[in-house]
Every structure is written in structure tokens, then in C-alpha cells.
Amino acid sequence: MLLNVKGLSINLATQRGTLSAVQDVSFHVDKGETLCIVGESGCGKSITALSLLRLLPASARLTAETISFNDLDLLTLPEADIRPLRGNRLSMIFQDPMSALNPLHTVGRQLTDVLLAHQHVTRAKAAERACELLLKVGIPNPEERLQQYPHELSGGLRQRIVIAMALMCEPELIIADEPTTALDVTIQADLLRLLKELQQALGMGMIFITHDLGLVSRIADRIVVMYAGEVVEAGPASAIFEHPAHPYTRALLGAVPDPSHPRMEPLESIPGTVPSLLSRDKTCHFRGRCPMAQDICNNRISLQTVGADHQARCIRVGAEDSQ
Amino acid sequence: MLRYVLRRFAIACLLMLFVSFVAYILLFAAGDPAVTIAGAEAKSDDIARVRELYGFDRPILIQYIDWLWGVLGGDLGTSLYFKRPVAGLLLERFAITAKLGALALTLALLVAIPLGVIAGRKPNTLIDRFALLLAVVGQAMPSFWFALLLMILFSVTFPILPASGLTSWRSYIMPVIVLGYFSTPAIMRLTRSGMISALEADYIRTARAMGLPERKVLFDYALRNAALPIVSLASAEFGFMLAGSIIVENVFAIHGAGSLAWESIARADLPTVQALVLCFSLFYVVFTMLADILNALLDPRMRAR
Incomplete structure (x- = not known):
């Protein structure tokens, strides 16, 4: 197992009290595998990712049973x-290419800085490696690009550079936090293919964070669905797409446009919003938005086994097939 | 970049032209300069003769152009009090004041930037509070009072530094501290707030996630971004320092441009005051221009504009 996370909880101190951003989250990633963490904005995906690199803001308190990377705790x-691991063996692609790069340094400078931070090489050697990578992420004439500043490049190019940066040291695990959200659809598809290729070539494990289930269906080996800071469903991609067990997952799937079945009725949306993380009650968090809510949903339950390696946090699991 | 520099230079020149006109008009602000020059007891035909001699009877625009032409050739007029060319006088006095200002600014930057970085890195900690206290005290304390305190301590109680005049390098110590401390709080606070916002930026998170050493993150990534407004402020502070030196030079009895300005105003030595206004403005304009250019060197986005 490349990465194993058990019982991860993150509390944030805010002016209005302690906010429970992530609660008892567990997942694991194997070598060469892609794990997708799916959920609406504010469900705790990004903060989970940051916690793996131990880059949480000072106001955050992290507790967990285990977070292990290879044999490292x-x-x-x-x-x-930790610092020598970051960007080296454990790397991250950030979501906003407009602000993720330092405006005052050239692209080349920022790329080579990553390699220089972890390896004893000359800047010239590091620049060669940067050129190589830029070609790999589909940027033509890389020598020229290295001399440019972020503001001189388009969003698509910058996102490619952010990806190249994360790959400079050929990490074993890469965390991609909505790496394509800010881009238009054609570039999105390109970058996705690219990430997948690079992953296979390098045998990296990948955690792909997104709210877009359309993307997930194309890359995921396994899926973790998060809602209001906790895992509501987890399992192999095929199992989740074929037999989604949690009403939230089903609702998400209903909200994905399916190009092979053009339809006239509008896309489904999930009514309501994610409940406040400040005041957690003892009921199922999805209860307020769930079309199938019953009285028994007033009690929280743990993840229930749906099938092999497939769990969901819903009281109706098991009662499913009888319906 | 060259276009940017040329544009800044052109703006600076226009600004100086405007300032020079104001400085020239200043001569007439205190009333008829011919009366001032001729003296209070002068008869009316003496005044008329002075008016003709100095050319005050010509249209003001002609007088201005004539004067400006002289200024460009290095002729700043003759001091009414010293009876010698103002240009040479200013050169001597400005050498002292510029040295004082440069030393004070260096001191202020050397104290304010490290303090601001430390405070901004760990806001609301003990060290941050200490830095803030130092800043508040510095901003609240008038320089002349601080100067007197230092004098009492280091020239009277422990006589280790000279209280007045410029006899050796030790004479510079107290004036430089007083003048420098005046600018420290503003620069410190700007560094602090700049560091706080820079350290929250996404690119700093990226740099940390890529495992860059903390030293590099702090100084090469964060401080460089925080430095942009500091450069602009420091140039403005240098201008304030020239003005502040009027007080400091008087307290420490240093014969620099500051005390010359003070005395010339009191003596109604108009050509000297006029030249001083021109020179102080020139310093200010040149330093603002240099700050803009330095910022453009630091920030590629500015060069493109």
C-alpha cells in the first residue's frame, strides 16, 4: 500500500467556533492506482489533500489513527x-493555475527550483529536465517558455506548467486537486489523457479530487464520495457506477449529463445545500436533502458493507434489493 | 523595459518643470522681491533700480524662462545673505544632508525589514507584539524629543558621543538614529503586512508543497513579492527624511541643507529658499523614478505596461 489513511479528522478554529471540516475519513492508494475523491465544494476534499502533505493552516487541528506513506508515518x-518528501516523493497539483505560480519568477526558475530543492544538480541540468517535462506535458518550444513569466501564458499553459512542476522529481504519489476545473473542455480532455499516460509511464499512485463525475468515470480505479466532511460511499469505480448505494452518490450521478442518451428533460440537481459544519447533529448529514429520508435516518450510522470493498453510509443499505 | 524607463523619465521631467515653476513663483509669494532685496529702509528709486537690475520689470513668464535657463546652466542665483552663488553653497550643504539621509534610510531598512519579516511570519506572537510596540513608540515620539533624550543619555550622563556639530564619524551616530527611527515603523509595518498577505498566497502554498526550503520560500518567494510596496515607500521616506533633517540638523547643530533651509526662511534669503525647494523636489522626483524602475526590475508585470 502506497498511502494509507485511517480515521482522519480535521477541525478548524474559526471565529464562530470549531468547525469540523473532515470527520473520520479513511482511504488508501496503491501503486499505479487512481483514487478519485468526489464531492461538492466545501465537503472537505481539498483540506484532506493538504493534510496529506501536512500543509494545513495553523488554525487546523488534525487527528488520525494512521497516515502512512510507504513505511513512513x-x-x-x-x-x-516532511519537507524533503514534498514535491519529491509526494507531490501535488493545485487547482488554480492563475494564482499557483509566483508572478515574479520565470517559469524556468520555478521549475528548476523544485529539482534543486531535492537533488544535487546544476541549474543547467535542472533546466534540461524542465524542458523534457514541458515537452511531455504537451508544451512545444519549451526553451522559450522557460524564459517567460506566468502572466505571459494562457491558463491552459500555466496548468500544464503546474503539472510539470509536480512531476519534476517523478513522485510516487501525486495529489491532483481539481487540476482541470479552471480550463475549457478540450484542454481538460487533453490534460486528463496526459496525466493518465504519465501515471502509467511512471507507475505513480494518484489521488484525483473533483466534483465532476464525468471525469471520474474516465480515470478512477476506486472512488471515495465525500459529503459534509465524511465518507458516504467508497468502493471500486465499476461498483459505484453500476450500483451506487448512497442516495447522495445516486443524486450526483443523476446530475451528470450523459452524451450517449440525449434527453429532453433538464438535468437533475440536488435540492438544498451542504449543512453547516459548525453545528453537527446526531442525524444523518444528508437527511435534509435526501429524497428517501425516513424517521430512522435520525440516527447516525457507520459505513455499511455493500459488496466486496464497497461501503456506504446509509441505513437503507441491504434493504436495497428487496425494493 | 527601455520604453518604461523612458516614460518614467519623461514624467519626472514634466513634474520637475511644474515644480520649478512653483518654486519660481515662490519668490513673489512673500511680496515684491525688489523691496525685500533693497531692504526695509530703501527709497522708492532704489527699489526701482533694484527692480530693473534684477529684471523684475519684465513679464513673469520671460523672467521664469530666463531663470530656468540659468538653472539648467547651473546658475541658481546669488544668496542674499552669504553674497555668494547658491549653487556652490547647496552643493556643500546637500553633501552632508544626503549622507545623513542615506545612512538613516539604510539603518531604517536594516532594522525594519528583518523585524517585519519575523513579525509577519508569526503574526500575533510575542515577537510580533514587541515589533508592533517598537513601531507605535517610534510613530508617537517626536524626533526632536527623541534627539534630546539621546543627547541627555549619551552626551551628558555617559559622555561618549558628541552632542552637536560634525567633528568625526561619531557625530553621525545620534542624528542617524533619530532620523532612521522616524522611518522605521512605517517600513516595518508595511513589511509585516506584505509578508502576511504574501505568505497566504497560493504560490507560496505551491512552493511549500514542492518542498522548497523554508529560507527560499521566505526570502526569495514571499519577501520579493512583499518588497514591491516597500520600495515605493522607502523612496517616499527618503523624501520625508530630507524634510525631517530640518529638525534633526537644528537640534544637533549640523550645517546641512536642512538647517540652511530653516535659516534661509528666517532670513528671507529668497534665492536660497527657491533653490532649496527645487533641490528637495528634485531629490523626491528622482527617488520616486528610481523606485518605479527598481519595481519594474523586480516585477515583470510592470515592465509590460
């Missing part, structure tokens, strides 16, 4: 030992 590893 990321939970207790001192900061001085």
Missing part, C-alpha cells in the same frame, strides 16, 4: 523530514 514525522 506522516502523522508523527517531524517537519524537517
Whole structure:
């Protein structure tokens, strides 16, 4: 197992009290595998990703049973030992290409800085590696691009550069936090294909964070669906797409346009919004928006086994097939 | 970049032209300059003779152009009090004041930037509060009072530094501290707030996620971004320092441009005051221009504009 996360909880201290951003989240990633974390904005996906690199803001409190990366215990590893992992063996692609790059340094400078932080190479050697990578992520005439500043490049190019940056040291695990959200659809497809290719070539594990189930169906090996800071369903991609067990997952799937079945009726949307994370009650968090809510939903339940390696947090699991 | 520099230069020149006109008009602000020059007891035909001699009887625009032509050739007129060319006088005095200002600004930057970085990195901690306290005290304390305190301490109680005049390098210590401390709080606070917002930026998170050493993140990535407004402020502070030196030079009895300005105003030595206004403005304009150019060197987005 490349990465194993068990019982991860994150609390944020805010002015209005403690906010429970992530609650008892568990998942794991194997070598060469793609895990998709899916959910609406504000469900705790990005903060989960940041916590793996131990880059949480100072106001955040993290507790977990285990966070292990290979044989390293990321939970207790001192900061001085974490830094050499970041960007090197454990890397991250951020979602906003407009702000993720330093406006005052050239692209080349920022790419080479990553390699220089982890390997004893000359800047010239690092620049060669940067050129190589830019070609790989589909940027023609890389020598020229390296001399440019972020503001001189388009959003698509910048996102490719952010991806190249994360790949400079050929990490074992890459966390991609909505890497294509800010881009238009054609570039999205390109970059997705590219990530998949690079992943196979390097044998990386990948955590892909998104709210777009259309993307998930194309790349995921396994899926974790998050809602209001907790896992509501987890399992192999095929199982979840074929037999979604949680009403939230079903609702998400209903909200995905299916190009092979053109339809006249409008896309389904999920009524309501994610409940406030400040005041958690003892009921199922999805209860207020769930079309199938019953009185028994007043009690929280743990993840229930649906099938092999497939769990869902719903009281109706098991009662499903009889309906 | 060259276009940017040329444009800045052109703006600076236009600005100086405007300032020079104001400086020239200043001569007439205190009343008829012929009366001032001729003296209070002068008879009316003496005044008329002075008016003709100095050319005050010509149209003001002609007088201005004539004067400006002289200024460009290095002729700033003759001091009414010292009876010698103002240009040479200013050169001597400005050498002292510029040295004082440069040293004070260097001191202010050396204290304010590290303090601001430390405070901005860990806001609301003990060290941040200490830096803030230092800033508040610095902003609240008038420089002349601070100067007197230093004098009492280091020239009277412990006589280790000279209280007045410029006899050796040790004479510079107290004036430079007083002048520098005046600018420290503003620069410190700007560095602090700049660092706080830079450290929250996405590109800093990226840099950290890529495992860059903290030193590099702080100084090469964050401070460089925070430095842009500091450069602009520092140039403005240098201008304030020239003005502040009027007080400091008087307290420490240093014969620089500041005390010359003070005395010339009191003596109604109009050509000297006029030249001083021109020179102070020139410093200000040149430093603002240099700050803009330095910022453009730091920030590629500015060069493109």
C-alpha cells in the first residue's frame, strides 16, 4: 500500500467556533492506482489533500489513527523530514493555475527550483529536465517558455506548467486537486489523457479530487464520495457506477449529463445545500436533502458493507434489493 | 523595459518643470522681491533700480524662462545673505544632508525589514507584539524629543558621543538614529503586512508543497513579492527624511541643507529658499523614478505596461 489513511479528522478554529471540516475519513492508494475523491465544494476534499502533505493552516487541528506513506508515518514525522518528501516523493497539483505560480519568477526558475530543492544538480541540468517535462506535458518550444513569466501564458499553459512542476522529481504519489476545473473542455480532455499516460509511464499512485463525475468515470480505479466532511460511499469505480448505494452518490450521478442518451428533460440537481459544519447533529448529514429520508435516518450510522470493498453510509443499505 | 524607463523619465521631467515653476513663483509669494532685496529702509528709486537690475520689470513668464535657463546652466542665483552663488553653497550643504539621509534610510531598512519579516511570519506572537510596540513608540515620539533624550543619555550622563556639530564619524551616530527611527515603523509595518498577505498566497502554498526550503520560500518567494510596496515607500521616506533633517540638523547643530533651509526662511534669503525647494523636489522626483524602475526590475508585470 502506497498511502494509507485511517480515521482522519480535521477541525478548524474559526471565529464562530470549531468547525469540523473532515470527520473520520479513511482511504488508501496503491501503486499505479487512481483514487478519485468526489464531492461538492466545501465537503472537505481539498483540506484532506493538504493534510496529506501536512500543509494545513495553523488554525487546523488534525487527528488520525494512521497516515502512512510507504513505511513512513506522516502523522508523527517531524517537519524537517516532511519537507524533503514534498514535491519529491509526494507531490501535488493545485487547482488554480492563475494564482499557483509566483508572478515574479520565470517559469524556468520555478521549475528548476523544485529539482534543486531535492537533488544535487546544476541549474543547467535542472533546466534540461524542465524542458523534457514541458515537452511531455504537451508544451512545444519549451526553451522559450522557460524564459517567460506566468502572466505571459494562457491558463491552459500555466496548468500544464503546474503539472510539470509536480512531476519534476517523478513522485510516487501525486495529489491532483481539481487540476482541470479552471480550463475549457478540450484542454481538460487533453490534460486528463496526459496525466493518465504519465501515471502509467511512471507507475505513480494518484489521488484525483473533483466534483465532476464525468471525469471520474474516465480515470478512477476506486472512488471515495465525500459529503459534509465524511465518507458516504467508497468502493471500486465499476461498483459505484453500476450500483451506487448512497442516495447522495445516486443524486450526483443523476446530475451528470450523459452524451450517449440525449434527453429532453433538464438535468437533475440536488435540492438544498451542504449543512453547516459548525453545528453537527446526531442525524444523518444528508437527511435534509435526501429524497428517501425516513424517521430512522435520525440516527447516525457507520459505513455499511455493500459488496466486496464497497461501503456506504446509509441505513437503507441491504434493504436495497428487496425494493 | 527601455520604453518604461523612458516614460518614467519623461514624467519626472514634466513634474520637475511644474515644480520649478512653483518654486519660481515662490519668490513673489512673500511680496515684491525688489523691496525685500533693497531692504526695509530703501527709497522708492532704489527699489526701482533694484527692480530693473534684477529684471523684475519684465513679464513673469520671460523672467521664469530666463531663470530656468540659468538653472539648467547651473546658475541658481546669488544668496542674499552669504553674497555668494547658491549653487556652490547647496552643493556643500546637500553633501552632508544626503549622507545623513542615506545612512538613516539604510539603518531604517536594516532594522525594519528583518523585524517585519519575523513579525509577519508569526503574526500575533510575542515577537510580533514587541515589533508592533517598537513601531507605535517610534510613530508617537517626536524626533526632536527623541534627539534630546539621546543627547541627555549619551552626551551628558555617559559622555561618549558628541552632542552637536560634525567633528568625526561619531557625530553621525545620534542624528542617524533619530532620523532612521522616524522611518522605521512605517517600513516595518508595511513589511509585516506584505509578508502576511504574501505568505497566504497560493504560490507560496505551491512552493511549500514542492518542498522548497523554508529560507527560499521566505526570502526569495514571499519577501520579493512583499518588497514591491516597500520600495515605493522607502523612496517616499527618503523624501520625508530630507524634510525631517530640518529638525534633526537644528537640534544637533549640523550645517546641512536642512538647517540652511530653516535659516534661509528666517532670513528671507529668497534665492536660497527657491533653490532649496527645487533641490528637495528634485531629490523626491528622482527617488520616486528610481523606485518605479527598481519595481519594474523586480516585477515583470510592470515592465509590460
